[in-house]
Amino acid sequence: MNSTTITLTVYLANIQIQIIRYLLTITLIIGNLSNFTNILIFSQHSLRSHICSWYFIGSSIGHLLYLNMGCLTRVIWAWTHVLVLFNIRHTGHHQIAPTTLIDLNHEIRYRRRRLRKKDIQYIKLSLIQVAAYIVFNTLHGYNTIHEVITQNQIKTPEQRAIEGFLSGTGLNLHYVYTGITFFLYTLASETFRQACILFWKRLLKHLLHLMFFRSNHQTTVQIA
Template sequence: MSSSFVDALASAQAQLYRYGGTFLIVAGDLGGIFNLIMFLQPSLRWNPCSAYFLAYAGSNLIYINFSMILTSLREGFHVDPSVQSLGFCRLRVYMYYVFTVLPTTLLIMVTIDRTFISLLTYRNIREMNRHIMPVVNEQPTSVEHRMKVKDQQLIVMLLSQVLVTIVCIIPFTGYRMYSQITQNQPKAAVRQSIESFVQASSVFVNYIPACINFYVYTWTTRTFRNQVKRVLIKLFQC
């Protein structure tokens, strides 16, 4: 019974990366390429926040096509190119840690940037209101209104991605904590298999934010969605 259960877990783990991993890699590559195209468009490029999104998209593409592909090959197809070369093994470890940390760091940086600028703007407006007489019936121009709307929607995109990242990193963080707490405990074969499956699953979930951010942006914000439509129309008209 325990042997068949262990085999079933090993098979499920392989299937997860063989099919789920392949799907995420393809979806992530397509979405990442579209992200680069979108944030290079003049309508989005003007915002300082877009530079972070552009760097975030680029680092995620490298993360997907290096770390995730190698992990999927190892877990799903039992192929590990790093065992053939010590140099490649070291490069894999280095790239894994750099591009695991870099996208999250960029996300933190853009969050701090948006928060700081928003607070600074609010403070400046309050200071101006204390010294300047209000102008009756003053209305913002259409250009100012569009810029404000786009800025707000970029913030919505940011918050949505932060939420997705937090949700997806919780299983991996929880497993790492459990692993550290129980590392010196004796474990039966079944327990080791369960832990291996949970670890592989948590790593898989941890890859999801890098692969779906384009779809999160498209779903959550009208500005980004409309820009995607315009780009697709141009592509099909060529």
């Protein structure tokens, strides 16, 4: 192995370490917060009645496990100056008055419109998730296919270094995808944004209530 090969290998390895240290560290922190928030939002009464909410809850739980079992390990390795390049291969009828019928029909149409609107929002969320998955996992999929096709070929050290770098980059992008779903949902769905705002308002109100109650309690104790 000549000096040029060694220089290229070390250069790509250092870039990979820096990407893992900073990009994946941020992804790990934001991903845990955002996926946990997803679970809380989709668990709200206004959303959890829809079957798709349970899919998004399950997806967020899976992302949390994946981040903390895979991404966390890579971050620890990078911060301890250990670079590990690896690949993961991954699959009775009664008469009703006319006015009552009118009111009933109006109510049915109103509920149907609400359901259609909510269904459209969930479809948008699903399509956005699928599109983001394809974008962030294309390189990882390409690397996996390329590795299978060329596994019996003799490769130069430069080729192995480049392939290892691309493989690591593809895996890093896959972890980034699992950490940004909250932002995708927020941008794509008005229903999710409204539920998110309502959730944070309730949480803030609850925290302020606890702080006010504790302050009053301490004042009462001091007076007594």
